[in-house]
Amino acid sequence: MFNNTRIMFLFILSILFFSCSEKKINSIQFKISGITDSIYNGSYVFLANDELLDSVQIVDNRFDFMGTVKSPTYSRIFIKATSETKWFWLENTKISFFIPDHDFSNAMVKGGKAQEMANLHYTKNESLFRSIDSLYNVYSIKVNELSLEEKGHIRALSRSLSDRTIKNTQDFVRTYPNCYESILTLNANRRSWGSEMTDNLFSKMADSIKETKYGKLLKRYLSLHSNLEIGDNYIDFxxxxxxxxxxxxxxxxxxxxxxxxxxxxxxxxxxxxxxxxxxxxxxxxxxxxxxxxxxxxxxxxxxxxxxxxxxxxxxxxxxxxxxxxxxxxxxxxxxxxxxxxxxxxxxxxxxxxxxxxxxxxxxxxx
Structure with missing residues (x-):
């Protein structure tokens, strides 16, 4: 309880620190201001996406990135020597990035509209993700002690929770069709959701979203995809x-x-x-x-x-x-x-x- 309170206090403190920064950034630039646990002092943190790779050294538990993107861009911050990564939406605005207890996967990010929608999306499934993780931990630790019936029960419960996350995610895309988080999510799940649902959700999106990178990938996918089965004629390419x-x-x-x-x-x-x-x-x-x-x-x-x-x-x-x-x-x-x-x-x-x-x-x- 104390640890969670400390983390939240530091995150609020970091936001106050960023908002009170003396240097006002240009409205067409982004500025990422990050706070990390002291374990990363002296290490290099990297910012990367399809068009950018930058790095800075962490000093006094802080790091900063500045630059410009043409539009909200799905990006990641990571430490090269580890597999720790946090994906987020990079936008031309102030972005606060707090890593609690050097845990990149649970980094708290506050930024522009695209990131706001990503955070909302995550909260829809946060409790389910934690339940799935708890089941996985129980299964991993006690796998040799569990009966076949107990293992089956855990697997069934895990599948049920996973199905609920899928439904929540589909509902999110359906409710907020015209945001970057939704087009990214739809493109990422296009195969598992099937072309019929993908096409249905995609058709509800605004032209501006359809013209994004992920929208163009979906257009291409829907134009090429076919449900060929044994007995059908092949399609040339x-x-x-x-x-x-x-x-x-x-x-x-x-x-x-x-x-x-x-x-x-x-x-x-x-x-x-x-x-x-x-x-x-x-x-x-x-x-x-x-x-x-x-x-x-x-x-x-x-x-x-x-x-x-x-x-x-x-x-x-x-x-x-x-x-x-x-x-x-x-x-x-x-x-x-x-x-x-x-x-x-x-x-x-x-x-x-x-x-x-x-x-x-x-x-x-x-």
């Missing part, structure tokens, strides 16, 4: 090979073509490559092809993985991670994943394992 050439998928398909979704950083993907290579070498001459679509963003890491794994099949990417066009078209929610297409262009299998694939090829190609 084109991407870049490792030599920078644009290649069209329809020019590559054979009697059987496996579209394999992977990435250099995906360990299960890399582990499955040797067996797939065996099948490719054995059946390629008889009409089997693999077209591997990487979700990599870094070209060199992608190429290095291709060379290290000695991947002789066709490798393509558009360097857009989860926004890879082919991954959106084929509703890829995690990797590894794959689609098997026959010579007529019909999808005949999904998430097919190497053993099942081998039986199929051995039966149909010989």
């Amino acid at each position: 084109e991407q870049e090979n490792m030599y920078g050439e644009i290649v069209k998928f329809s020019d590559l398909k054979k009697k059987y073509t496996l579209i394999e979704f992977w990435a250099s950083w995906c360990i299960p993907c890399r582990e499955s490559n040797p067996k797939l290579m065996e099948l490719h070498r054995k059946y390629n001459k008889d009409g089997f092809e693999i077209v591997a679509i990487s979700l990599d963003e870094n070209k060199q890491k992608w190429i290095d993985a291709i060379k290290k794994d000695q991947l002789e099949w066709i490798n393509l990417t558009d360097y857009k991670f989860n926004d890879n066009a082919a991954a959106i078209i084929y509703n890829v929610n995690g990797i590894p994943d794959n689609i098997l297409i026959d010579e007529e262009g019909v999808i005949v299998n999904r998430k097919v394992d190497a053993k099942t694939l081998e039986v199929k090829l051995e039966s149909d190609l010989y």
